[in-house]
Amino acid sequence: MLRIITDFDGPIMNVSERYYRAYLFCLREVRYPDQPVSPLSKEEFWALKRSQMPERQIARLSGLDATQAEKFYQVRKRTVHSMPYLVYDTPVPGAIDTLKRLRQAKVDLAVMTMRRVRELDDAFDRYDLAQFFPLDRRFCLSNDYVKTADVKDKPLLMQRALAQLPAAEEIWMVGDTEADIVSAKTHGIKAIAVLCGIRDRTQLMQQRPDRIVNNFGEAVDLIFKESNVVPANAVGAAIS
Template sequence: MLRLITDFDGPIIDVSERYYRVYQLCLQKTRRPDQKVKELSKPEFWQMKRSRVLEKQIAMISGLDEVQAQEFAQLRRQTVHTEPYFQYDRLAVGAVDTLLKIQRAGVDLAVMTMRRVWELDYAFKQYDLGRFFPENRCYCLSNDYVKTRDIDDKPLLMTRALKELPPAADTWMVGDTEADITAAKKHGIKAIAVESGIRDRAQLKLYHPDMIVKDFSTAVDFILERSLQPIGNR
């Protein structure tokens, strides 16, 4: 059996608009009424996020002082994962077609995400994605889970998944962050990183995934093609 474990945000959902709207809100709420600020364009902002520029630094580049930048970063953390802003998430280009292709190929598909249960349910309902992921193939955080760091929390989810899922002859992980790569590597699973999410190629390379590709569709095409090859040719 071929198994694919995929992250959610990045491969399947584009969160860039949500993050940018929260950036705009935090900048406006933190600036003084008479203060001139430089609001970054969405491409400028998103490239900084993808290259892991710190929140405080983004705030200061936007014209806030150091004290305001601290306030900005705190407000952003409190806001970015709240319900009013999830409406700005969008399906990643080609995501549903790729999920249909996985389904038709008979691949055992699981999702593994740092979203909480309600956050994942929200997106499932918004885009009718539950049809691809039965409950016993969904690995996410409980609503009351106290997060530490994704790079620590995600390997714990992977440990749980591998205990609960039936054995597979071949397992792949697709994700867009260092947490996905780390979770896969800790368990000897092949990791494909996608550039369609919140990390750029330079950041992904630091964690040595097996491959870096453009998006979810490209990753899945590679996995399916490879699974069809005779074992001696892999």
């Protein structure tokens, strides 16, 4: 049996609008009355986020002072993953078609995400995504889980998933962050990183995934090719 475990935000959901809206809100909240600030364009902001520029540094580049930058960081931490902002997430173009392709090919598919149950359920309801992931193929955080760091929490989530899922001859992890790659490597699973998420190629290369491709569709093309799920001359993936 071939199993693909995929992250949710990044491979399936585009979070750039949510992050940018939260950034603009934090600027408005923290700026002094009549203080001129210089909001970054969405493209500028997202490029800095993908390069992992610290939040406080982004705040300073936007015209805030050091004290404000610290407050910006705290407000942003409370805001960016809150339910009012999660509504700005939308499926990555082509991601739902890829999920349909996986279902048609009868691949054992699971989702593994640092979202909490209510946050994942909300997105599933809005975009009818539950059809692709039965309850026993969803691995996320409980609503009361106290997070530490993604690179620590996600390997534990992977451990739980592997303990609960039936055995599979071949397992791949698809994700867009260092936490996804670390989780896979910790448990001896092949990792494919996608460039449609919150890390750029430079950041992903530092984690040494098995492959880097542009998006979820290309990741699946690659997995199918290497696993002989489709003919080798079908659709190639852009492998880095």
